[in-house]
Amino acid sequence: MADIVADPSRVEPGRWRALIGPELAVVAVGLLAAIVFPDDLGFITRINILSIFTLSIALVVGQAGIGTLGQAALFGAGSYAAALWALHVSAEPFSGLLVGALAGAGVAAASGLLILRTRGLTLIMLSIAFAQVLLEIANKAAFVTGGDDGLADIPVNPILGAVAFDFHGRVGFCYTLAALVVVYFCLRRLIASPFGLTCRGIKGDRLRMRAIGAPVVRHLLCVYAIGGAVAGIAGALSAQTTQVVGLGNLGFELSAEGLVMLSIGGVGHLAGALLGVPTFMIVRHVTATINPYHWLLVIGVLLVVTVLFLPGGLYGMVDKWRRRAGQGGS
């Protein structure tokens, strides 16, 4: 029950550090990484996008307790919608993000009507099945989605008509980092609100929340749709920065990876997504170049160790150190 308390980062008037401190930290780390590794901007951009995607899982799974393994359906919906919008309607990037967010939210709301009435294994399997059906539809509807080949050469206009995407990916990096910071800020505000508190209440005990009058399924549908919008934005960013969209954007692996990254970082906190994604991606980058099966061994052991010995993930570990340091200092 420990997590059903108001978020400690709740805004107090005049505390600018509590208001945007974590976002500033994200910007600082992102820029530092970009300056130290200027040749890996594509990789860092991918981390930014997956961080947004994993934030959506942190909201849905970590805050509301919806144990889904189908979040890639929403990411994929966003990326296909943004790609089709850019190819057929307008290549303006912000409108593409909006379309991606709407597509993600729409698919989430539609699937949520079915999925959110269940729980446990049934919910997991329904979310997987829904994502797989969507994947198959995208695969078969080749005249719209390009089928197995996907969609390529997605056009993107300059941002605000002024800043064009460059070959080195500098603009793509800044664009995704900005999106990450905005999404992170909004989600932090959201979970600190009474809405977020109700989410954690439902996660803690559905029955009691219903007993005190909370509209449980409607509330879950709402948070799932918001999560869908965030995942859709991540998908749209992926479509715009890589300029290709493939079936992998809808695949089960992406859903599972997102959840794994979140659990390594810490499920119960949004910051868990921001710690887990870079850790996972860097460890994979290093080990998978040696042998892809070594990578599986590493990630497998990491998962077992995290669940058994680090229930709060990396965030929990950092938090514990911070508190201990705080006690020692005072």
Place this chain on the structure above:
Amino acid sequence: MTLFASILIDGMAYAMILFMITVGLSITLGLMHVVNMAHGAFAMLGGFAAVELMSRLGLRFEPALVIAVLATALVSVPIERVVISRIYGRPELDQALLTIGLAFVAIALVNLWLGASFSSIDLPARLSGPVDLGFRSFPRHRVAVIVLGCAISVALWLFIGRSRFGIRLRAAVDNPGIAESVGINTTLLYSMTFAIGAGLAALGGIAGAELLPMEANYPIKYMVLFLAVVAVGGQGTLFGTFLAALLLGVVDTASKYLLPDLASISFYLTMLVALALRPQGLLGRKDAA
């Protein structure tokens, strides 16, 4: 008519394999409430053990099968005791993540041991080739698998329904606390049930190697398939699992014959509809949903 018979025989054989592999998963889920994503690893372990026993030690098929099944059951005991038992009562998400981690470890170890290639199990002459069933001839292997699957189902039904172990098992599924307080050793019960489930998975893996070929990626590749059977059947029910395996096995086989393009989508749609109509599974209890 010939097509219909082929679908029926192949679908039934496929269903029996799914049943053998997943029944242990369903029962452990009903008993210990652990979502074991690594269950398929036991099927793979059994399959590869049989392959190795036959190719390296030159054993015949039958003794290799028996040894592989027993060895898998034996190996599962320390895994349950040391790792899985630590997550009893933890949130489903933790259980799913830990067991996916175990599945990854199993894949990586098997790959280090045997490489990433496919392995086939050479069937003895008695089990390969066609068999005449009066109106048509069918692959002998399929018929043998169906007979084996039915025999296992009946044996399990009698075992769980009649034996002292089965009575304890059902008591512990209904209420573990009270079962323990009337003197049932639930720790031992959990280990034994887990081992039996792992052994059956190994048997299913070996028997089904023609349909679900052995490879290092086996546990992840078929994870959704196995979990689908359990979810559709309703956790902890023998007959629910049997019916779900039959439904999904026959639907999958039929759509592969009739609509090869839409085979995958029809499998997932069947699962979607079944779970939408009965979230607790075909024969699951309401409170399990």
